[in-house]
Amino acid sequence: MKILHHILLAISTLCFYNTIAQDQLRVGINGGDPHLNAQVFITEGSYVVTYNDKQVLDLPAASQIELTAQGSLVTLKHQGKVIGNYQRLIIQSQEWESKFRLSATQASKKKSNYVYPDNLIVRALKGRLFLVNEASVERYVAGVTEAESGAKQELEYYKVQAIIARTYALANKDRHINEGFNVCDQVHCQAYHGIARYEYRIPIATWDTKDQVLVDSDINLITAAFHSNCGGHTLNSEYVWSKPLPYLVGRPDTFCLVMPHSNWEKQIPKEKWLNYLRSHEDFDFDEASDSLVMAFYPTERTRYFSDSLRNLRMTTIRRDMGLRSAFFVIDEDEEFVNFTGVGFGHGVGLCQEGAMRMARSGFRASEIIHYYYKEVHLIDKKYIDFFREE
Ligand SMILES: [Zn+2]
Ligand SMILES: [Zn+2]
Known part of the structure; x- marks a missing residue:
C-alpha cells in the first residue's frame, strides 16, 4: 500500500510539472531581438525578482526596476541604486492576476510599451538584453486574439480567433526553441502585444473556449491558416505553400464581399x-x-x-x-x-472578414470554423496527449 502511495505521488508530481509546462508559453518580446534597456513597472499584484531560484528583490504594486546589460550579465537597478549583476533574472508574479508594464528600447532604438501578464525572463548577451514573457497559454491566447482581430466584433467571432490562436501556439511551440522561447510576438508567429485590454468580449471568448483546439482526422493539431479577406473564394494550401492539406481547400465565400478589404x-x-x-x-x-x-x-x-x-x-x-x-x-x-x-492576404484557410460577417449574421463559432476548415474536429487539448499515448 505504501509503495502504491509513493507511485501515485510520483505520478501526480510528474503530472503537476507537466501541467505547468503545458499551460505556459514563452514568448520572445519584439521578435526575440536585442534590447538596450528595459523598465518594468508593476501595475497589478506583486512580484519578486529571482536569480537561480533565490529572491533578490521584492516588487510590490507600483514599484519599478531598470534593467541594462553588461557583457553577458543583467544589471538590476532599483530606486536609482544598482542591486547587482546577474546571468539570468526572472521577474516572478506572486498573484494570479499580476501584471507589469514593460518599456523597452530595442538595439534599433525602436521603443515598445505594453502590459504583460505573468512572468518576465531576462538574460544578457554581448551587452544586450533579451526579454521573454512567460505567460499562461490562455492569457497569451487572449492577447493574440486582441492583436489579430481588434475591437467591436461579435463574441462568436472572438471565440473563433481564440481557438485558432491556441491551436497555432500549441502546434508551433518549438518554432523558436533554439532561441530560448516558444513563439515570437510578431506576425512571423502571431501578433501579441501583451494582455487583452480594450475589448471585454475577448477574455470571455477565451474563457468560453478554454483548452479547445482544432485537429485533423489523425488528431494532429491543424495548420490554422487565416487571412484578412479572400475576395470571394478561399484557396487550396498548395496554391500558396507547396503542401496540400486536406482541411485547407478552397471554397466560395460571399460573406466577405461587402467588407472593407474586398x-x-x-x-x-x-x-x-x-x-x-x-x-x-x-x-x-x-x-x-x-x-x-x-x-x-x-x-x-x-x-x-x-x-x-x-x-x-x-x-x-x-x-x-x-x-x-x-x-x-x-x-x-x-x-x-x-x-x-x-481580397487581402494569402487566401488560405479562414477568411477573417467573412468570419466576422458570419458572426454578425448569427452563426456560431463552431459553424464558422467548419465553414472554412474542412472536416476538422474541435477537441479539448488534453485528448491530444491521451490519443498519443495509445
Ligand atoms: Zn516567430
Ligand atoms: Zn472571404
Missing part, C-alpha cells in the same frame, strides 16, 4: 511591369505575349500567371509588386498597367 486597385508603370516579366528567364517576349500580359482576365483563381511563364506564380507577383492579394485582373492605359483585385 477590393483593391494598383497602378504600376508599364515599363516596370514589362521589365519585371522580362527578368524571368522563360519569358518569351513577343507581341502576342505583350498583349497577354497587358490584358489578363482569369475567370477563376489561377496558380500561375500564364502558360508562357510556367514558373511565375500569382503569389510571387503579389509579393514582388506589393499587391494586397494574388487574385487580380490587368488592363493597360497609356503609361500604366492597372491591377484590379479582390
